[in-house]
Amino acid sequence: MVSPRLVAKIEAEEPTLRLAVLIDADNAQAAVIEGLLAEIARFGEATVKRIYGDFTAPTSASWKKVLQKYAIKPVQQFAYTTGKNATDSTLIIDAMDLLYTRKFDGFCLITSDSDFTGLAMRLREEGLTVLGFGEKKTPEAFRNACHKFLFTEVLRPSATNEPTAQPQKAENDHPPPQSQSPAETAEVKQEFPKKFVLAALEQSSDDTGWAHLGTFGSYLTKLQPDFDSRIYGYKKLSDLVKAKTEIFITEERQAPGSTQKVLYLRAK
Known part of the structure; x- marks a missing residue:
């Protein structure tokens, strides 16, 4: 735990x-x-x-x-x-x-x-x-x-380089951009564990199906200590869930007693 x-x-x-x-x-x-x-x-x-x-x-x-x-x-x-x-x-x-x-x-x-x-x-x-x-x-x-x-x-x-900087190395080459990525970047890329992430979201969501991003992230770590959004090309977990529009629906809500907004998500 x-x-x-x-x-x-x-x-x-x-x-x-x-x-x-x-x-x-x-x-x-x-x-x-x-x-x-x-x-x-x-x-x-x-x-x-x-x-x-x-x-x-x-x-x-x-x-x-x-x-x-x-x-x-x-x-x-x-x-x-x-x-x-x-x-x-x-x-x-x-x-x-x-x-x-x-x-x-x-x-x-x-x-x-x-x-x-x-x-x-x-x-x-x-x-x-x-x-x-x-x-x-x-x-x-x-x-x-x-x-x-x-x-x-x-x-x-x-x-940690931005993906937009990588194609510059392939300007004069014909192979696909994937073959031009740095060795270290290719080494850490993995297939996105959609089934695992959706199971974690289900466990961390409330009765309406929505989950606070912090609660969701904590539950991911409990289940899999080595889970890291950067392995899948996203600097933050919030960036990952916002980008995966085919999997998640996101919504920013006003935090009670604060002017800040917090991110909530649910399965699509």
Whole structure:
């Protein structure tokens, strides 16, 4: 079940959670760090930022370039034995030490490794919010162990470009525009799960069939922690439901006691 604090954050405008950000350098890409930290800022304040890995290895060169810029504390972990991942153990031990300080509302685990599934479950048992960030290859077990899981592919700069900018690359080419899209953008695109979304809408709607967008979004996350409108080409959930006119009917209503309008939707 999604933490009430996370639901409150999704619907609120300002960050409310004190977060510990723990990065597995062996299973995360430095290219997404700017988008990653911006995404984390939507949920709360990154009070602690640590990254774990062997920074003497050539594979960690890309991380060494961004650690100082983003004030991320590196935790050096040498590979003592071939085939054994000492980085995972160090990250888990640190996470438990931070947990028992009782200073944090939640943890951000940046990894594509299923070995952290048990850690995510343990943190949830303590009533803390667990946000996971990883690539599409991340096993389903870890994704579902988090309150919310976000694919790092959508955080790459090329994945957030406006679609109108893509055809410029294909001006002198004859293949369809789809073949000209950046690799990262193509990698995250999925078939829209119409059946699942309509089932979630039915469960989150009132007796008249209408659902508040925030309630609908929260229910989607409860059922599928890795649901993200950006995977389907829309920056926000509101953009997605407004664009899918063949599936949804949308209506903006005046919020009680406010001049702001809120979005409601129902199945067409």
